[in-house]
Ligand code: PEP
C-alpha cells in the first residue's frame with residue numbers, strides 16, 4: 001500500500017479546528033436511549049454519533065446488541081439531529097444492513113481485525129463504498145495484522161480510510177483494560193503519515209477516570225481524533241459501564257484537552273517538541289514497568305536463596321551480566337560509563353530487595 005494524501009481527504013474536507021470526535025454509547029439499548037444521548041451531543045464538537053448494534057462479547061451470556069432494529073434508531077438520529085452515524089460491522093450481513101440504512105462510518109472491531117477471513121469478507125462486501133471505514137487494531141499487538149487489514153480495504157477500492165487505536169489485551173493485569181503500546185501506533189504513523197489515526201481511550205482504559213490523560217497523550221502524539229463512549233446513565237449501561245462518560249463529562253474533557261491548532265512556526269516547534277516529549281514519557285513509563293518486573297524476579301531469587309541459605313552476592317554471575325550489557329549497550333550507542341553506573345544502581349536495588357527477604 002502506497003502512502004497517499006487521498007486517504008485522509010474525507011477528514012481534511014471536514015475542515016475541523018479540533019480533533020475529530022466520535023462519541024455515543026457502547027451499545028444501542030433502546031430507541032429512547034439512542035435518541036436521548038444524540039440530542040445531548042448534537043450541538044457539541046461531536047462529528048459522528050456511534051452506537052454498537054451487534055456487540056462482540058468475550059463470554060457468551062452478556063448483552064449481544066439489539067441487532068438491525070438499532071439501525072432504524074440511528075437513521076432517526078440522523079434525520080432528527082443532523083449528526084452523522086457510525087457503527088461496528090463484523091460480517092457481510094452487517095455491512096449490507098448498515099449500507100441499506102445509510103450509516104456514514106463503519107468500523108471493524110478489534111476481534112474481527114485478527115481474522116484475515118473476516119476482514120476479507122467485510123472488504124468484499126464494502127467494495128467501492130464511499131462510506132468512511134475505520135479499522136481497529138487487532139487485540140494482539142501485531143502491526144502487520146493491522147496493516148494487512150488496512151491493505152485489504154484499500155485494495156477493495158475504499159477511499160475513505162483510517163485506523164482506531166484501542167489498545168491490546170494482556171494476560172497480566174495492568175492499570176489499563178487494553179495496554180496502549182504507544183510505540184506500535186507511533187510506528188504505524190511513521191510508515192503511513194497520511195492515514196488518519198483515531199484514539200479510543202475508552203477501550204484502552206476501561207475506566208472513565210483515566211480517559212482524559214490517555215486522550216491528552218494521543219493528541220500530543222498527533223492523533224487525528226478520539227472515539228469516546230458516552231452514555232446518559234453510564235453506571236446502568238448494558239455494556240462497558242465503567243468506561244462510559246456522560247455527555248457533560250465528554251464536553252468538559254473536550255474543553256480541557258490541550259489541542260495545538262495554531263499554525264505559526266513557533267506552534268510547529270511546540271507541536272514537534274510535545275510530540276517528542278510524549279514519546280519519551282511513553283518510554284520512561286515502560287522503563288519503570290520493566291524495572292519493577294525485574295525486581296519481582298529478583299525477589300523470587302531471594303526466596304530461593306533463603307531456602308538453601310545461599311549468599312546474596314554472586315560475583316561471577318554479576319560480572320557476566322556486566323560484560324554482556326556493556327557490549328549490548330555499545331551496539332545501541334550507550335557508553336560503558338553509563339552502563340556501569342546504571343547496572344550498579346539496578347544491582348544495588350536488587351541486593352537490597354534480596355537482603356530484606358533473606359533476613360525477614
Ligand atoms: C466498541 O467500540 O464498542 C468495541 C466493541 O470495541 P473493540 O472492538 O475495540 O473491543
Ligand code: MN
Nearest residue numbers: 026229239240
Ligand atoms: Mn464498548
